[in-house]
Amino acid sequence: MRSLFFHIDASKIRCQSIKTTVLAILVSMFAGCTDLTETPYTFIDPGSYYKTEEQLNTALTGVYAGFRSFASNWALIYQLEIMTEHYSPGHTKQNSKALNAWQNVNQSTTYNFQIWDSGYDVINRANVILGRGEGIDMAEQTRAQIYAQVRFIRAYTMFTMLRIYGGLAIPESYTSGLDGLEIPRKTADETYDYIIQDLEYCIANLPTRSQWGSGAYYKASKGAAQALLGDVYLTRGCMNNNNTSDFQQAKKYLGEVIDSHEYELLPDYKDLWYWYVEEAAKNTKESLFECQxxxxxxxxxxxxxxxxxxxxxxxxxxxxxxxxxxxxxxxxxxxxxxxxxxxxxxxxxxxxxxxxxxxxxxxxxxxxxxxxxxxxxxxxxxxxxxxxxxxxxxxxNFILIRYSDVLLNYAEVENYLNGPTSDAYEKLNEVHQRSLPTPVTSGLSKEDFDKAVYQERSWELLGEGQLYFDELRTNRLGKNVYEHVRKYFDLGYYLYDKLQFVPQQSFLWKIPQTSLDSNPALEQNPDNISDPNYPI
Known part of the structure; x- marks a missing residue:
């Protein structure tokens, strides 16, 4: 069995021994193995594989595949949705009730490990290409485009993990053995800076959607990188006491997406979804990036x-x-x-x-x-x-970045900077009036306009794995969860448990204990404290 960068005798490794951060980085593509024994790893020099442009493109396909497994993982999206007021337990199976009631949030063995492990698998797959690609004889522009796609996927993965766990341990290279893997965590700001550098490279080296052409709309594009970077700056600004310079950068990159005219809202909301139009729903002009x-x-x-x-x-x-x-x-x-x-x-x-x-x-x-x-x-x-x-x-397909999201992010950040200007209203109403006949009420205060943008995001993006992050960065999550769960528990709704914890804006998930055990340089996140403004 060959991975993207080394060979392992799969019959000699026991699955239970690889469910740690470091070993997941090394062999996560073998997560389905069973009944394997515990003996040392054997490696083949990755240089024996990375010799041609064709091989590098094959490895790139592996990065996209690994990212799809990470970004569309049911455990990730399911948890992100059910821990808000937008979703509730749907059945007695799994741990829906516990998640909805925010139970055991400070236990490092409670939440799903697939998110951490799968994320580091993607990061390592990306690092392999970046580490081995220099030795291949190929056109520099082609190499740069491959690198940029890889760095976009790495940036998206790290941005997701940053918002869940905080500052990350950032490997400086790909792993080809077990030595030197005691990697300490960076701060949140250092992790943001790393993500931003990746996306700036992407913007400089990726083709636009139209330059890729219809046969490659699925690939990461310049517009997708600009949209993601706008989201990164918007999030960092919110988490940094509404930092104006971050908001200005967010507006800049989101505005560049809009001004490119590469994207547009579909006239009918239903045309976004396979349920209604089947294959025609894939990679439309409203989609900036999606899992295929x-x-x-x-x-x-x-x-x-x-x-x-x-x-x-x-x-x-x-x-x-x-x-x-x-x-x-x-x-x-x-x-x-x-x-x-x-x-x-x-x-x-x-x-x-x-x-x-x-x-x-x-x-x-x-x-x-x-x-x-x-x-x-x-x-x-x-x-x-x-x-x-x-x-x-x-x-x-699972759409990760939509043009409607770009417009709503722009309206939000414009309001932060300048209040509810005509520009902010225009972007908000583009989304609003696609689905509703009358525009958003004019003359709103800055605070009420912000509420209107959030409400629009809730209607527009329900179930797409984004609203948890929206509520966390805008410090709405605790209040909304508190009011929702208490109300429906008190009304006797089936499958609702009494709320156990109210998250604050600083809430971070615990790093899996197995990862801490295998990387002594990792530091666990401090225990979260329930918001004292909402007694339970």
Whole structure:
């Protein structure tokens, strides 16, 4: 079995021994192995593989694949959604209730390890290409474009991990053995600077979307790097007491995306989703970057945001771990076209109508409507084709950066800098009036305009793994979770537990204990303290 940079005799390694940060970096692509013995690793010089441009492009494909596994991991998206007021426990299985109630937040063995380990796998795959590519005889522009794609993926991965764990341990090179892997963590600011340097390189060396051409719209582009860098600066500014210089940089890069005219909102919100238009939903002019799925790469997000039923009308097999919360569903105005993504009824193969009844308060099974889960589904992840039903494989892409997100980020940062200007209103209303007939109320205060932008993001991006980060950086998360969970627990909604913890803006997840054990240079995050403003 060959990895991207070394060879391992897989029959001589025991899986349990590799579930640590360092060993995940080394062999994470073998995470599915079982019953392996514990003997020393053997390495083949990576120089024996990285000899040609073709081999470097093959390795680049591996980086994209590893990143897809990281960024669209159900455990990541599921946790990020259910720890907000936008999603609630959808079924009794898994740890939905504990996550929704914010239990055990200071235990290093509680939260899913796949996020940390999978992230470092992506970082190392990227570092291998950057470390080995210099020795290959190829055109410098081509090499720079490969490097820029790799650095974009590394930057996106690190930005996600930074917002979850804080400052990261940053390997200076790829790993080819077990020596020298005691890597201390950088500060959050040092990690931000590292990400920014990657994205500046990307902007200088990546083609635009139109320059890539239709056969390569899936690749990282200059516009995607500009949008991500704008998000990075916006987040750092919010986390740094609303730092004006960070906000100015955010506005600059977001504005460059808008002024490029490479992207536009689709006229109909439904055209973004495979459920409605199938393959035409992939890599549209509204999409800046998305995880690609096809026949041999199943998008499992539909499983965990599904409605716990297998019917031809629903396409591929579904489970259900998280449900659109009743609060989120009823926040939409009745005329909002985005409600079309909320699945509240369907026909079984036998022609029976099943429908969600809000008055059931999340109870399911044997109740009015025959609904099998606690709340609505979200069709953004669904593939309802007959082929999906037959194969069980969902081919819907997962969009990571959308043009609507760019417009809303721009409106938010413009408001931070200058108040609710006509420019800020214009960007907000582009998104708002795609789905609603009337514009946002004019004459809002700076504070109320900020609330309007956040509300729009909630309607626009529900279920896409972004709202947790939005709420954390704007210091909304604790208040919103507190009010939501207490209300629905007190009302007796099914699957709600009493809230155990209220996060502050400084909240960080614990680094997995196995990673601390294998890298003595790592320091654990301090225990989080529940927000004293919201007693539980």
């Amino acid at each position: 799925f096809g026949t041999n790469a199943n998008n499992e997000l539909h499983l965990y945001f599904g409605v716990m039923d297998t019917q031809k009308s629903l396409g591929s097999k579904q489970y259900h771990r998280a449900s659109v919360s009743h609060q989120a569903y009823f926040s939409y105005l009745p005329e909002d076209t985005r409600l079309s993504c909320m699945l509240t009824e369907y026909l079984t193969d036998a022609g029976e109508k099943r429908y969600w009844v809000p008055e059931n308060h999340g109870f399911y099974g044997g109740v009015t409507g025959g609904w099998l889960t606690s709340g609505p589904g979200n069709v953004k992840f669904y593939d309802r084709t007959e082929a999906a039903y037959t194969s069980g494989c969902a081919k819907a």
